[in-house]
Amino acid sequence: MKKYKIAYVCVHNSCRSQMAEAITKAFYLDFFEAYSGGTETKPQINQDAVRIIKDMIQVDMNQSQRSKLIDELPEVDILITMGCNVECPYLPCKHRENWGLDDPTGKPDEEFIKTAEIIKEEIESLKTRILKEGFPFQEKIEFHI
Numbered sequence: 001m002k003k004y005k006i007a008y009v010c011v012h013n014s015c016r017s018q019m020a021e022a023i024t025k026a027f028y029l030d031f032f033e034a035y036s037g038g039t040e041t042k043p044q045i046n047q048d049a050v051r052i053i054k055d056m057i058q059v060d061m062n063q064s065q066r067s068k069l070i071d072e073l074p075e076v077d078i079l080i081t082m083g084c085n086v087e088c089p090y091l092p093c094k095h096r097e098n099w100g101l102d103d104p105t106g107k108p109d110e111e112f113i114k115t116a117e118i119i120k121e122e123i124e125s126l127k128t129r130i131l132k133e134g135f136p137f138q139e140k141i142e143f144h145i
Contacts, residue, residue, distance in 0.1 A: 004135065005076040006032045006126075007091055013038030013067045015046040016082040016101050019112075020119045022059045027120065031127055032078075037070035037091075046105055052112040077135070078126070094136040097126070 008020035017036035024034035050061045070091055079093040083100035099122050104111035129137070 001031070003031060003033045004078055004130065005074060006034050006078040006080065007070070007073050007076040007093070008034070008036045008080045008082060009038060009070055009091065010082040010103075011038050012040050012042050013069075014042040014044075015049045015103060015105055016115060016119070018045045018061055018065055018067070019049050019053055019116050020080065020082070020123070021065060022053050022061050023057065023116065023120050024123055025064075026057045026059050028123055028127060031130075032123070035073045035076065036065070037068050037073045039070060041067040041069060043067070048105070048109070048112055052109060052116060056113070056116055080122075080126075 006024065008017040008024075010017045013036055017038065021034045021036040024032050028034075045061050045065060045067055054060050073091065076091060077094050079091050079096040081096070081098045083098060083102065099119075101115055101118060102111075104115045
């Protein structure tokens with residue numbers, strides 16, 4: 001089966017996009033080849049996101065990932081913007097979606113958990129749509145939560 005290259009992007013590549021990359025690699029490695037990036041970087045991934053993902057899925061993003069620029073990403077099939085509330089980064093791709101996720105930075109753990117759960121649901125939905133409809137999709141689909 002073909003693996004689809006998917007990139008999760010947001011401005012700083014420090015929280016939501018990193019969580020999405022980790023969740024994809026943990027649960028969907030057979031279907032997606034996952035990357036994340038941003039137009040700016042942070043010195044480290046959001047440590048609350050690191051802690052929550054480690055608790056939820058036993059992945060230490062400090063060990064397996066780093067904040068990186070979109071220039072470092074390979075050519076991808078699918079681009080997911082996380083909901084930047086500014087001009088989201090752009091990469092050439094065959095399909096693009098904006099998941100419109102609020103940034104949980106500075107909020108209680110429950111917000112990080114909720115964000116991670118929504119990300120997993122969206123990844124599962126995307127996989128299901130590809131299996132059902134084929135890829136690339138006939139029409140552009142945008143999701144806003």
